[in-house]
Amino acid sequence: MSSPKGNVVFVLLLVQAATILLATVGELLFMSGLFFYALVPLARAVLLITFGSLALRGHRGALIGLVVLEALSLLGFVLSVGVGLLPTLDFTPTLTGLFTTGFLPIVVIVYCAQMLTRPKSKTVGVAA
């Protein structure tokens, strides 16, 4: 049985994994196709999907792992805004960027936190 919120988290993580994979292609093109540039993003995408699958069943370790990973995403967003304050650089906010690097991690963190703090009997509910 999977939790409804776990299902939403799972799908959001699929979307996030796809955007990471796409960005990895962009970096590979820029960095002469050196494969080691793909290792960390690939590992992250696999981790997201694995944790997302485990989160469907309310696995606490996976939920905590997702909170950590999404917190890192938010940290990257905040750092980008901060670096953009330098005179030689700028930060360009976009609608899609706000969704994928701001809204999406926040929703995943909130849902994971709610699933972590609820009694297990309620976390594992009716299939969506």
Add this chain to the structure above:
Amino acid sequence: MKTLLVGIAPEHAAAFVAGLLALVIVPLLKGGSRSTVDRWAAALLGYSAAVHLFLPLGHRDGALLTAGMLASGILFAALTWRAHLGRGWRIGTAILAPVTVLAYLINGEDADQVGILTALLELTAFGLAVATTRRVGRVFGAIGTIFAVFLAGAVIWVESFVAHQAGSTDAQSPSVGHSHEGQHEHLARAQAGVIMRPLTGDHHATAEQTAAAIALANATKAAVARYSKLSAALAAGYKYPLGSRTGMDVHMENPEYKKDGRAVDPERPEMLVYAIDGGKATLLGVVYVMEKAGEPGVAPGGPITRWHAHNLCVSLLPPGIGIVTPYGGCPSFSVTITIAEMMHVWIVENKDGPYAEGLDKKWVSDYHAAHGIVL
């Protein structure tokens, strides 16, 4: 905030506001399903319904496209209601969402940030339909969702770069590189690796602007003739870029000229572009770069002398550079930056003229083979 709004084409603004309102209102509707998945699906489908129903307000398209938008909006609205009630919305969504995105891509509809976000939210609804139920098979649904999001983003990305590189066929201008008149204007709003200020006035240069653009190109060509030999550029303080020192577009940067407080000075261009290969170098042109990021470039030639900036990903593990995707994303452990605005001026005679965004690599290779100067 200003750059955020640049990504929204004015003719899409009403549809976007309607979509946002739907995102807020649909989850508040009473008497619906209490399932989180159903409520999310209803909100996302409601957004798409509102966007498609309101798009004709801003667009001046033909009857067929307008009818298609309205039909799509009505179908999304019906699915929204079914998702709200928690009844049989999955199969319809699994068909309608990807078909709509596909039609959007095939139709050649140029993407702005509203279009890209709408496609992303529709594909998220698709994911909710196919990856949250065992009937379709979660594994296949998950793979399908990742594939669909990746593919749609890749196509939008390629289209935006192709349009950016496209040479102008405008006979009235000595090469615009990209006039973005009409359809192509949206691609300035995709904000996927290339950031441009959309043209607000006349897309065609005035006689004065054309004369100024020609004068700048000629002055640039005359001033940098002294750098025909790569050794002269190195002696003047131009540095090789990080990474490869050979290729068909090696950008040599002069750190002193980048911070000299001068903009568009033919005597002190911030970058020189060479083709370097086979023990020979060919000076192709220059890149003028503004000193501060976010500062608009000086454009004496109006729509001919258009500037652009790049939004890039700076990754830390391992250190590297990438390009921001149409989804606004970067690889893991990266920060997003936008560098100062820049403008190419080519000194070699090419079919797209001195202000083309880029030169065809095959053409450069042939030109370099014929004109390269031994290092």
